[in-house]
Amino acid sequence: MAWARRAVVVLLAAVLAVWVLGSTRPQQINALPDRPPVEMTPTTTEEQPTAPPERRPGPDRRLGVQLSAHHGSDPRPALRVMDRLAAAGARWLRVDVGWRTLQEHGRGPFQAWYVDLIDTVLKGAHDRNLKVIFNLWQTPAWASRSGSAFAPPRNPATYAHAIGLAAQMWATEVDAWEVWNEPNFEAFFEGANPTRYTRMLCAAYPAVKQHDGSPVLMGGLMYNDDVWLEKTYQAGSKPCFDALATHPYLGPSDAAPGTPAYGEVWRLTHTPAMRSVMVAWGDADKKVWITELGWSSGPDNMGNPWDRPVTKRRQARYLGEAVDLIRNDYPYVGPIIWYRDIDGHSASYQDGFGLLHPDLSGKPAYRAFKAAVRNE
Numbered sequence: 001m002a003w004a005r006r007a008v009v010v011l012l013a014a015v016l017a018v019w020v021l022g023s024t025r026p027q028q029i030n031a032l033p034d035r036p037p038v039e040m041t042p043t044t045t046e047e048q049p050t051a052p053p054e055r056r057p058g059p060d061r062r063l064g065v066q067l068s069a070h071h072g073s074d075p076r077p078a079l080r081v082m083d084r085l086a087a088a089g090a091r092w093l094r095v096d097v098g099w100r101t102l103q104e105h106g107r108g109p110f111q112a113w114y115v116d117l118i119d120t121v122l123k124g125a126h127d128r129n130l131k132v133i134f135n136l137w138q139t140p141a142w143a144s145r146s147g148s149a150f151a152p153p154r155n156p157a158t159y160a161h162a163i164g165l166a167a168q169m170w171a172t173e174v175d176a177w178e179v180w181n182e183p184n185f186e187a188f189f190e191g192a193n194p195t196r197y198t199r200m201l202c203a204a205y206p207a208v209k210q211h212d213g214s215p216v217l218m219g220g221l222m223y224n225d226d227v228w229l230e231k232t233y234q235a236g237s238k239p240c241f242d243a244l245a246t247h248p249y250l251g252p253s254d255a256a257p258g259t260p261a262y263g264e265v266w267r268l269t270h271t272p273a274m275r276s277v278m279v280a281w282g283d284a285d286k287k288v289w290i291t292e293l294g295w296s297s298g299p300d301n302m303g304n305p306w307d308r309p310v311t312k313r314r315q316a317r318y319l320g321e322a323v324d325l326i327r328n329d330y331p332y333v334g335p336i337i338w339y340r341d342i343d344g345h346s347a348s349y350q351d352g353f354g355l356l357h358p359d360l361s362g363k364p365a366y367r368a369f370k371a372a373v374r375n376e
Helices: 002-022 076-087 112-127 156-170 194-209 226-234 268-280 312-329 364-373
Strands: 063-067 092-098 131-137 176-179 216-222 243-247 287-293 333-338
Touching (some): 063 076, 063 364, 092 112, 112 131, 131 156, 131 287, 131 333, 156 194, 176 194, 194 216, 216 226, 216 287, 268 287, 312 364
Parallel strands (some): 092 131, 176 216, 216 243, 287 333
16 A cells, blocks of 8 residues: 555654664765665666766866875875876865874974975876865874874864964965864764864864965765754854865665665765755855765675675766766755775775776776766
């Protein structure tokens, strides 16, 4: 009976919603959910390709990639990767920078070797016409509440001082400043406390603006966590950011981009819920920036049922479908950043998100990215 089926669906959705609000479910960093996820069937399969979207005039200047090739002391791998990304038509580059490395020993000047590395990466991006999102996170031990790099600073002013120095140093090479990474996730921001994060965000905002008028981003939040976002507004975040950054990964992670949300935060289709919170607080003019989104083709998920890899072909198709969904349904979305640039050398799930193989040859997703930029 139709009414009975609808009742079952509503009941299941309510159970899942309670689960969402009571726990964290990291998808892209190999943590298990609180219980095995509900089995999902992707809306498209390898055997049933979707029709190509209608062609649109002009390239899409919102598309970009998360850089990982700068994680080391030698900037040359990052420059080679940036050549490939620029050739694909990428317009944006998200560069994560470790505060703990910039100021390892105290509040004083940044470490020279790391400044040289970031200088070279940012100049390389500028030379390739890539706009940069500068993501500053990871607390030095001397400033950390617990000594962990993933704990909030004891004093938000210490983070503000660091990001202010960065803005003073790199204002001409940076196009947006992102305050932390996934602060609503316990493992990346101990306590995942929205009030504590808001204090840090509101300290950082004027410190950046003193030197650079580029946008300051809240987040990026793990998943489309509208409940946590609401709590930051209640804590006073409204005047402290210019755009909201979110990471709308899907879970289970082989689900298709258009999988219905049913109120679940781990869906791309839950993006309108984030928009609704912003509109309710009078922030309709602010954009939502997707600063991480991707699917992994890494076959080894180390026994985590939440981390379900996809084939390389499906990874490519999901990239195109996700961009097309955002274009068609979410006009308030700004830049869209694919996570990430290059695969790692292992078969692990975490090493399979790249557009490029380790030898810099393109995966099918690289070709799909090029097509998405061209609006094909």
